[in-house]
Amino acid sequence: MSSIIRCALFGSRRLHHPALNAVRAMSASGPTPPFTTLSISQPATHVTHVELHRPQKYNSMNKVFWSEMVECFNQIAEDPECRAVVFSAAGKIFTSGVDIMDMAGEILSPDGDDTARKSWQTRHIIIKHQKTFSVIEKCPKPVVVAVQGPCIGAGVDLITACDIRLCTKDAWFQVKEVDVGLAADVGTLQRLPSAIGSRSLVNELALTARKMFSDEAMSCGLVSRVLPDKETMLTAAMEIAVEIAARSPVAVQGTKINLVYSRDHSVSESLDYMATWNMSMLQTNDLMKSAQAAMEKKNLKDVPFSNL
Numbered sequence: 001m002s003s004i005i006r007c008a009l010f011g012s013r014r015l016h017h018p019a020l021n022a023v024r025a026m027s028a029s030g031p032t033p034p035f036t037t038l039s040i041s042q043p044a045t046h047v048t049h050v051e052l053h054r055p056q057k058y059n060s061m062n063k064v065f066w067s068e069m070v071e072c073f074n075q076i077a078e079d080p081e082c083r084a085v086v087f088s089a090a091g092k093i094f095t096s097g098v099d100i101m102d103m104a105g106e107i108l109s110p111d112g113d114d115t116a117r118k119s120w121q122t123r124h125i126i127i128k129h130q131k132t133f134s135v136i137e138k139c140p141k142p143v144v145v146a147v148q149g150p151c152i153g154a155g156v157d158l159i160t161a162c163d164i165r166l167c168t169k170d171a172w173f174q175v176k177e178v179d180v181g182l183a184a185d186v187g188t189l190q191r192l193p194s195a196i197g198s199r200s201l202v203n204e205l206a207l208t209a210r211k212m213f214s215d216e217a218m219s220c221g222l223v224s225r226v227l228p229d230k231e232t233m234l235t236a237a238m239e240i241a242v243e244i245a246a247r248s249p250v251a252v253q254g255t256k257i258n259l260v261y262s263r264d265h266s267v268s269e270s271l272d273y274m275a276t277w278n279m280s281m282l283q284t285n286d287l288m289k290s291a292q293a294a295m296e297k298k299n300l301k302d303v304p305f306s307n308l
């Protein structure tokens with residue numbers, strides 16, 4: 001386990017279920033050093049909570065956020081203690097997207113003596129920023145995201161890289177990029193179509209930048225639940241994360257990896273990948289432990305699975 005995550009975890013109270021107690025432990029007072037935009041805690045066994053913490057700046061994404069996310073999720077991916085993640089944002093606004101004041105210089109004035117060099121540098125910058133959300137998808141631990149209020153621009157890029165999306169009744173989503181003169185370039189156009197399922201709706205949202213409110217987000221499948229307020233939503237997110245974390249990490253992480261793979265490949269390729277995956281993963285002790293617990297009608301939360 002990395003020193004940053006360890007410090008974050010052991011610095012916070014170690015609570016177990018029920019989810020409500022865990023949610024109380026989730027209200028962070030500020031970012032967890034050395035991070036300056038993220039607060040990390042362990043509200044329940046094997047569950048890591050990552051909170052975007054710039055509420056005074058509408059949780060906008062400044063330069064340091066884009067690299068801290070990569071550092072944070074790479075550490076979570078490597079942390080055998082973590083089996084599920086809740087991602088949320090402090091305050092009343094989930095995010096207002098990219099921090100326009102902090103980021104404009106980097107995006108609009110790339111270094112380079114000529115167009116070729118400036119273009120090369122710009123390409124490098126875009127790819128670097130794409131990694132900020134791709135790390136969520138590449139992390140084998142499932143990520144439950146909880147959205148309250150506005151989720152704008154890069155916020156949509158972020159949530160579409162997560163595995164399970166919940167929101168509050170007052171949440172709204174906006175693919176804002178065309179309003180600020182650019183085509184969204186860090187994940188929305190690539191991931192939103194499979195998150196929603198209707199190409200026509202994705203096209204409408206991305207081409208007009210109209211706001212989509214929580215009832216429509218629910219009916220089109222962008223979120224799987226709408227909760228009345230933030231506390232109820234965080235409780236629900238925690239309950240889901242605790243359920244996931246109670247199950248075999250071999251089964252859970254294999255499921256996430258194969259779900260992501262099958263989204264991007266044919267059924268035939270995905271079945272082939274699955275067979276290769278499970279030819280070794282079926283040899284886990286967790287299979288027998290889980291089957292025995294099912295036969296004995298035992299709660300999986302009481303079955304000890306080794307860390308992966």
Ligand SMILES: CCC/C=C/C=C/C(=O)SCCNC(=O)CCNC(=O)[C@H](O)C(C)(C)COP(=O)(O)OP(=O)(O)OC[C@H]1O[C@@H](n2cnc3c(N)ncnc32)[C@H](O)[C@@H]1OP(=O)(O)O
Pocket residue numbers: 058060061093095096097098099100101107125126129150152153154155176177180185186
């Ligand atoms: C290579 C990287 C690629 C990444 C691309 C990402 C693209 C995007 O994210 S596009 C979206 C960019 N964001 C916006 O356009 C911001 C939209 N903001 C809003 O819609 C509203 O501000 C909001 C709904 C969040 C809040 O509305 P409210 O009426 O409550 O407040 P305002 O008076 O509008 O704003 C208050 C001050 O906050 C400043 N602000 C808000 N958002 C941002 C932001 N993203 N970046 C920087 N500053 C922001 C706003 O300018 C006001 O400042 P001031 O006038 O100094 O009080």
